[in-house]
Amino acid sequence: MKVIALVDCDSFFVSCEQKVNPELKNKPVCVLSNKDGCVISRSKEAKLMGVRMGQPYFLAKDEFPEAIYVSCHHDLYAEISEQVMNLLREFSPNVQVYSVDEAFVDLTGLKRLYKKNYIDLAKYIRDEVKNRLDIPVSIGVSSTKTLAKLASDKAKTGENGVYLISNAKIKTVLGNTKIEEIWGIGRNLTVLFKKAGILTAADLVAKDDSWLDKQVGIHALEIKHELLGEMVSPVVNEEKLPKSIQKTSAFGLFTSDLDFIKNQLNYHIHSACRKLRKIDCKAKVIGVMLRTKDFKVIFEKKLLSAPTSFEMEISDIAFDLLKKIYSPDILYRSTGIILDDLYSNKESQLSLFFDDIAQSKKEQLSKCFDKLEEKFGKNIVQIGFIKDK
Numbered sequence: 001m002k003v004i005a006l007v008d009c010d011s012f013f014v015s016c017e018q019k020v021n022p023e024l025k026n027k028p029v030c031v032l033s034n035k036d037g038c039v040i041s042r043s044k045e046a047k048l049m050g051v052r053m054g055q056p057y058f059l060a061k062d063e064f065p066e067a068i069y070v071s072c073h074h075d076l077y078a079e080i081s082e083q084v085m086n087l088l089r090e091f092s093p094n095v096q097v098y099s100v101d102e103a104f105v106d107l108t109g110l111k112r113l114y115k116k117n118y119i120d121l122a123k124y125i126r127d128e129v130k131n132r133l134d135i136p137v138s139i140g141v142s143s144t145k146t147l148a149k150l151a152s153d154k155a156k157t158g159e160n161g162v163y164l165i166s167n168a169k170i171k172t173v174l175g176n177t178k179i180e181e182i183w184g185i186g187r188n189l190t191v192l193f194k195k196a197g198i199l200t201a202a203d204l205v206a207k208d209d210s211w212l213d214k215q216v217g218i219h220a221l222e223i224k225h226e227l228l229g230e231m232v233s234p235v236v237n238e239e240k241l242p243k244s245i246q247k248t249s250a251f252g253l254f255t256s257d258l259d260f261i262k263n264q265l266n267y268h269i270h271s272a273c274r275k276l277r278k279i280d281c282k283a284k285v286i287g288v289m290l291r292t293k294d295f296k297v298i299f300e301k302k303l304l305s306a307p308t309s310f311e312m313e314i315s316d317i318a319f320d321l322l323k324k325i326y327s328p329d330i331l332y333r334s335t336g337i338i339l340d341d342l343y344s345n346k347e348s349q350l351s352l353f354f355d356d357i358a359q360s361k362k363e364q365l366s367k368c369f370d371k372l373e374e375k376f377g378k379n380i381v382q383i384g385f386i387k388d389k
């Protein structure tokens with residue numbers, strides 16, 4: 001039996017502005033989108049006043065001149081978001097950052113550690129985030145992510161900002177939950193379900209698996225079972241993204257043999273790419289380092305037009321960089337690769353490249369490398385190169 005919490009920061013952008021500028025507290029504050037286009041975050045007071053989410057600024061300021069309008073500062077929000085997530089990681093080793101202001105926290109088994117029941121534990125976490133970071137959060141707790149998400153919606157409107165959907169409560173909650181309020185059900189699915197007479201979460205779980213599978217697919221089945229309290233989607237604790245990946249080691253001899261150096265470099269490129277793919281990232285900056293016998297470091301880097309995690313692509317660029325810094329008259333002791341400016345595939349504009357056939361072939365080939373090495377051990381695959389004539 002799992003216990004999962006969804007921690008959701010209240011009016012996050014406004015809360016960040018109020019944290020750094022306390023004069024804004026308890027006032028009708030609205031944060032505007034880039035270039036002050038429209039309202040993207042509202043304080044409680046602004047909501048009560050009637051300012052609408054997404055309302056264009058020029059209309060809002062006429063209709064609600066007494067509200068305070070603030071330009072957005074996404075750098076600030078990202079920084080505070082990281083502080084919140086790091087604090088949550090103090091409570092549980094299993095934290096999945098879902099968005100800038102939301103995270104799933106696996107609380108399973110922590111009841112004993114904190115000597116509190118789960119509702120009190122959620123209250124405790126909420127107080128800690130408020131007291132230490134001055135950011136208000138709502139917390140929903142239940143046995144699956146989908147239910148925790150529902151619980152957090154209820155927590156927001158409730159008294160103390162926390163809400164628990166226990167197994168005993170599931171049935172009642174599902175009966176009171178409209179289909180469009182369920183996490184993962186968008187506009188199209190809502191239309192499809194409503195046509196089939198499915199209006200509430202209770203209606204959805206009453207449908208049999210084969211109907212859902214046939215009409216919608218596995219996605220609907222997953223939602224059904226999550227709503228019933230059976231975990232399908234676990235809390236996935238992503239490794240924190242490193243800022244860059246560096247791979248280097250000494251040759252064990254001094255050499256000015258370019259082919260030898262290229263081979264060494266390829267070895268490092270391969271292991272850097274393996275790491276990159278393991279954390280599901282791509283790099284946009286490639287750097288090559290040479291260290292001379294006298295410990296002098298020579299470095300050259302290049303910014304790519306599109307990020308990559310494919311060794312052959314990186315190796316081509318790295319060899320060009322190597323040529324720029326290499327001299328046949330110098331003895332070297334080591335070489336290394338630095339992959340910088342990393343992008344997570346999850347957040348990325350992946351679709352931009354995905355149509356590209358060449359790109360998808362590279363992805364497939366990389367996956368092949370990784371699978372082979374998973375089976376037969378690291379470096380079973382080595383990347384060769386064509387010797388310069």
Ligand SMILES: [Mg+2]
Pocket residue numbers: 008009010011012101102
């Ligand atoms: Mg929020």
